[in-house]
Amino acid sequence: MEGSPSPRSVALVVPHGPPSPSPRPLRLGVLASGQGSNFEALVQASRHGALHAEVVGLVVNTPHCKALARAERLNVGATVMDHRRYTSREALDHALVDHFRALQVDVLIMAGWMRIVSPVLCQAYDQRLVNIHPSLLPAFRGLNAMERALAAGVCITGCTAHLVVPEVDAGPILIQAAVPTYPDDTVATLAPRIHAQEHRILPVAVAMAGRHLFERP
Ligand code: GAR
Numbered sequence: 101m102e103g104s105p106s107p108r109s110v111a112l113v114v115p116h117g118p119p120s121p122s123p124r125p126l127r128l129g130v131l132a133s134g135q136g137s138n139f140e141a142l143v144q145a146s147r148h149g150a151l152h153a154e155v156v157g158l159v160v161n162t163p164h165c166k167a168l169a170r171a172e173r174l175n176v177g178a179t180v181m182d183h184r185r186y187t188s189r190e191a192l193d194h195a196l197v198d199h200f201r202a203l204q205v206d207v208l209i210m211a212g213w214m215r216i217v218s219p220v221l222c223q224a225y226d227q228r229l230v231n232i233h234p235s236l237l238p239a240f241r242g243l244n245a246m247e248r249a250l251a252a253g254v255c256i257t258g259c260t261a262h263l264v265v266p267e268v269d270a271g272p273i274l275i276q277a278a279v280p281t282y283p284d285d286t287v288a289t290l291a292p293r294i295h296a297q298e299h300r301i302l303p304v305a306v307a308m309a310g311r312h313l314f315e316r317p
Contacts, residue, residue: 111258111297112278118307121152126310128155129205131196131213136160136167138211138232141299142306143174151303153310157203159196161215183215193220200225207309210264211302214243219266227312229264232302234294236260236276241269246287246294256280257290259298261305274305 128146130139139158145151158171158178171178179199186192197220200208210217210231222229235245237260240252249257258278265271277297281290 110280111293111300113297113301114276114278115304118151118304119311121307122310122314124152126151126153126206126306126313127204128153128306129200129203129208130155130158131208131210131215132158132160132165132167133162133214134165134167134212136165136170136212137295138209138298138302139167140170140174141302142209142211143176145303151307153207153306156205157200159199161192161213167212189216189218190220193218193224196221197224206313207306209302209306216268217264217266222264222266225264227263228309230274230302230305230309231262231264231269231271232298232305233260233262233269234291234298236278237262237269237273246290250281250285250287250290254281257294259294259301261298261301263309274308275301277301 128142130142132139143155146153146155155176158167158176159181160167161181161183163180163182168178181192181195183192207228207230208225235249236258240248256278258276260273260276262273263271277300279293279297
């Protein structure tokens with residue numbers, strides 16, 4: 101019917117709306133490993149007024165990933181930090197902290213960052229490190245979340261934006277979107293529905309994390 105959403109686009113987002121905007125634009129740093137669609141969603145939300153923020157830098161760990169090409173098109177400074185060039189997880193995270201501190205980043209976002217982070221990064225960006233994950237946490241933590249949700253036969257899955265702690269996908273939840281699955285779903289059909297909701301909730305989560313910054317005593 102004209103004007104009604106297609107049943108395949110139905111989603112429930114909780115909480116609904118963004119918090120009041122921060123007193124000044126948040127300076128955002130983004131970490132990505134692949135397509136970078138969530139990175140682009142943050143840039144667009146910042147540029148179109150949905151998020152009081154500016155994306156000041158992208159770091160990717162995989163040379164030639166699509167996120168890099170997006171950064172070039174969107175005119176956002178991007179740096180490759182190939183994890184294979186660092187002696188340990190902590191060494192990479194120290195380099196990330198140095199990089200984003202130099203850019204005076206307020207909130208750092210793991211937008212498809214397919215690396216486990218160490219306490220080095222979690223502590224440096226305590227309450228200011230946000231991850232987006234393609235399941236309704238705490239269900240399906242870790243890799244291949246969509247595959248595992250479909251294999252488990254869940255009727256509802258979704259995505260979660262949460263603060264990052266050293267335990268993988270276990271930090272405090274900021275916002276979630278619930279997305280239905282359908283009997284004929286595959287990862288290829290489910291992924292676009294989940295991505296559309298990720299792009300919707302991630303800017304809200306960033307605004308929520310930004311509020312922590314200004315509400316601290
Ligand atoms: C997103 O679906 C995100 O939830 C997922 O990677 C995708 C990145 O897409 N992250 C994880 O699975 C982390 N455990 P994008 O590169 O197009 O933003």
